[in-house]
Amino acid sequence: TALRKDPNVVGRQVRVDSFDARTATVIGVLEPSLPYPTNTEIIANVVMSAHHLDATMVTGRVHRMTELFGRLAPGATLERARAEVQSVYATMKKDHHEAYPTNADFQVDARLFRDQVTSGARPILLVLLGASALVFIIACSNAANLILARTVRREGELTIRAALGAGSGALRRTLLAESLVLCVAGATLGVMIARPLLEILSSYASRFSVRALNLTVDSSVLWVGAGLAIIAAVLLAYVPRLPSASVSQSPGLATGSVRITGSTNRRLRAFAVVQIAASFLLLAGASMLLKTLIAMQTAQTGMDTRHVLAINVxxxxxxxxxxxxxxxxxxxxxxxxxxxxxxxxxxxxxxxxxxxxxxxxxxxxxxxxxxxxxxxxxxxxxxxxxxxxxxxxxxxxxxxxxxxxxxxxxxxxxxxxxxxxxxxxxxxxxxxxxxxxxxxxxxxxxxxxxxxxxxxxxxxxxxxxxxxxxxxxxxxxxxxxxxxxxxxxxxxxxxxxxxxxxxxxxxxxxxxxxxxxVEKAATLEDIRAEVLTPDRLNTVVFGIFAAVALTIALVGVAGVLAFSVSARTREFGIRLALGSPPQRLLAGVIAEGAVMATFGLVAGSVGGFWLARIAARYIPDLSMPSALPVVGSALVLLAAAVTASAMPATRAARVDVMQALRND
Incomplete structure (x- = not known):
């Protein structure tokens, strides 16, 4: 901008006031790059600075505000380079102890440039990746419940196929084909939604690095999506229990009604518990981020940020x-x-x-x-x-x-x-x-x-x-x-x-x-808000993940209970005929939802503690959440689960006795 996009800028002379107002010749133009260590506009040769060519800089050992960059030799590792640097430094301290006093505690280290540049974004990206994995698990658990319920209703059909000679392999292939249709359709829809969302994300992230504008849904993303869809389809195909070919051993074929076996019921509820546990982790994480963001936004800085304008001169x-x-x-x-x-x-x-x-x-x-x-x-x-x-x-x-x-x-x-x-x-x-x-x-x-x-x-x-x-x-x-x-x-x-x-x-x-x-005019309030923007975005993204996960989990709980009520219609009719009050049936179904939610909360707490210990190895500053967001998330999830149970519970309390007894 300062040189007005001059196509002949190479060879022009500019005055660089930061280096004793020296004149420099432009010898090259770099492509847009990441802002490391900050937004850099001019890169000058060291000969531009009389300070850096001073004898005390060249021969002295007390000036320590310099970074060294080097390229690893072919076959060399970072650990080996770090060991060599520290060995040289140990020798320097021994030979020149007057320049390295013990009370200064100077240290040297070697890091990969890639890790240094991404160190600020790495923790939150790992957290968001973990959140994505939890949402994927919740979605798969919900789909597993749907397939289980559908398989129970199709038990007669599958039994007939088995009786006519279809082997377990053929039945599994049928279920796999159906699961593939479901998962591929979901993956396709996900890719279609990802493109516009990526444009929004890249436009936001470009303020931190211009390379964010190059983010695309490339072939690697498509391959990962396809791989996850195939893995999910295979797992879902093996969730249902295949029916027996014997009519006598197949109550669904013998009676023509829906019957849930004990193993199927346990699996339905187990998948619902998994959804609640994963949702609890996401909801607690979102609550913790929100609490942190509110604390940062409301923190007293000691300055009148709203009425102070800052300008770079x-x-x-x-x-x-x-x-x-x-x-x-x-x-x-x-x-x-x-x-x-x-x-x-x-x-x-x-x-x-x-x-x-x-x-x-x-x-x-x-x-x-x-x-x-x-x-x-x-x-x-x-x-x-x-x-x-x-x-x-x-x-x-x-x-x-x-x-x-x-x-x-x-x-x-x-x-x-x-x-x-x-x-x-x-x-x-x-x-x-x-x-x-x-x-x-x-x-x-x-x-x-x-x-x-x-x-x-x-x-x-x-x-x-x-x-x-x-x-x-x-x-x-x-x-x-x-x-x-x-x-x-x-x-x-x-x-x-x-x-x-x-x-x-x-x-x-x-x-x-x-x-x-004269540049970068902004109020201190807006500058501070800009610094908080990444935290605000992280909270919003994590909150969206938590909201989606909570919605899926509640639909899963309601679905399991609704299917259970549908299968137990005759039982409820008999209870009502024998004088059981509808309120008792209502409370019983709601209690089942509350029990599933409680087991999910316990599993989520144990799993969250275990995941936090593992994540602490990769995120040094990770700390355990405080009690307020955890307890608050648990109460919200428990209340939501009870609310989601109300609809199937109401249905159970309103069973028509005559219709229920006439079904069989």
Whole structure:
């Protein structure tokens, strides 16, 4: 977009301000790729950065913010590569122990690039795959019940075929053919539905990776679907018990009525229990995701996210001194502050939730009276901000004061620290007036930065820029009046619609510098909502799975009971004729549904615990669900099962006595 789709872009020269405003020649254009480690627009050679070619970078061993990429040799394994890397690292630590202190606990590891890229999506994809498997099991169990019921009604037909010489193989082939028709029809319908649903999914997922637009229902998906359909058809063909060829041993042929044997009844109820158990797992999982999503959405961030507009105004150093850069941002604040509806304007180093992970190195520091050790090696976030930053974000100053324009380089270096840092470094004491200082070697490489003692002038509430549910955060803030400017994130607190300020703020900045990028304007509320979008989608998808599974299971329970009532019509007629009240028959059938649901819940609980232990091997952060979603899901499922039993139970209570006794 910046180069306006120039077909002759290769060979053009562009200025890259992030690398000391150097000029670079475009030598290639990459195809759209996955955003790793973030949405990357320019990939520069290391020679572009004087910092990375500095002697301390080339020969020193204390700069550790570099990733290495390598290709495995033919026949090599990841385990072997990891062992070699760790062996080399062990030798380095032994030979250069001064660069690798024991209290730093530095570690190295080797991972496949594919696993690194997919690590964020892998857990939820495995969960959704498991949910799909459960829905498949539920559907097969429901189809098995249908086939069982149909086979019972066809027992006379199958007995006649057996009596006329049809062997068990021929009867099984007949059942297999019927099952294949059912399963292939279902698979075909599934593929037809999958295509439009995939378009919706890919359009959503494309915001995370452009390769999502290439998702298609390809031959591999079709083969998997065909394979599952065939497997299901074969299993379903062997579910029914084949009738005996002897008329005397076939009550269905002898009486002409429907008779359910004990083994058939047990299988019908067992499949219904399986459906309830699988539905319980899905419903509990969906409830847990929903509870988590609600907790994340309602979590208090400590910021006024609705009224704060964040705009990226990256630092442009071309032909500017560090002081000129700071003066540019100061003038920006002054002019934007004058806009109607603006209550406060400030600059920060990173936008919460959008680039908190990128600006998130936790660096070593110390403070008055603190002795570092392996067990106590504090690390904090480093942030450079303008005066008024906390007021612009709506964050409270708990003690002391904020930075102001009088805090210049000519005065004592000062800092504002987060509440968690103050409590950890100075427990039970007043942090105001105490000192902290950076000890991390990385500060040796920051141009224009002096590692010196910083006097604490204020304590602010924690600002967690990474997690949507805030966690205790150790942060040390410096004013851009005392050091170099980083990041360039403009925050505008407004009393009007924040988006109405995008155009006038952009015009002000562009009026000051026509080449200054102004991008990614959004409220903190919308940025946070965007971060929650994957969790929201996962909850919706899992909830749909659970709803489909619950519906199928309830239909299965109702079907089993309805078939049982149909087969026991004569029995119910006799009971009513002997004076049994209809309410007792109603309660008995409903109780049968409740018993099946209870067995399903027990089986689902045991199965869920077993599956969770297995899944924990592949999903490190997996934890057992809390009691609320589990108990709530169990009550919902039990109530739904009882409700589904009401219709066949009502039918049993309304049996016509004369008609029932006349049937046989």
């Amino acid at each position: 990256p630092v442009m150093q071309y032909q500017k001194t560090p002081q000129q850069v700071v003066d540019f941002y100061k003038e920006t604040i002054r002019r934007v502050d004058a806009l109607p509806g603006v209550t406060r304007t400030a600059y920060g180093m990173s936008t919460p939730w959008r680039d908190g992970r990128l600006a998130d190195p936790k660096l070593q520091f110390s403070g008055d009276g603190h002795v570092s050790s392996i067990e106590n090696d504090p690390r904090a976030h480093f942030r450079v901000i303008s005066p008024g930053y906390f007021a612009a974000l709506g964050v409270a100053i708990l003690a002391g004061r904020d930075f102001n324009d009088l805090d210049t380089q000519s005065k004592e270096p000062i800092t504002v620290v987060s509440e968690s840092l103050a409590n950890q470094m100075f427990p039970g004491q007043d942090a105001i007036g105490r000192h902290v200082y950076w000890t991390d070697p990385v500060f040796k490489f920051l141009p224009g930065f002096k590692s010196e003692q910083l006097r604490i002038i204020g304590v602010t509430a924690d600002i967690d820029e990474e997690h949507v549910v805030p966690q205790p955060t150790l942060t040390i803030y410096s004013t851009f009046n005392h050091g170099p400017m980083f990041g360039g994130r403009l925050f505008i607190h407004s009393s009007v619609n924040p988006y109405s300020l995008v155009t006038p703020a952009t015009q002000i900045i562009r009026g000051m510098s026509a080449e200054q990028p």
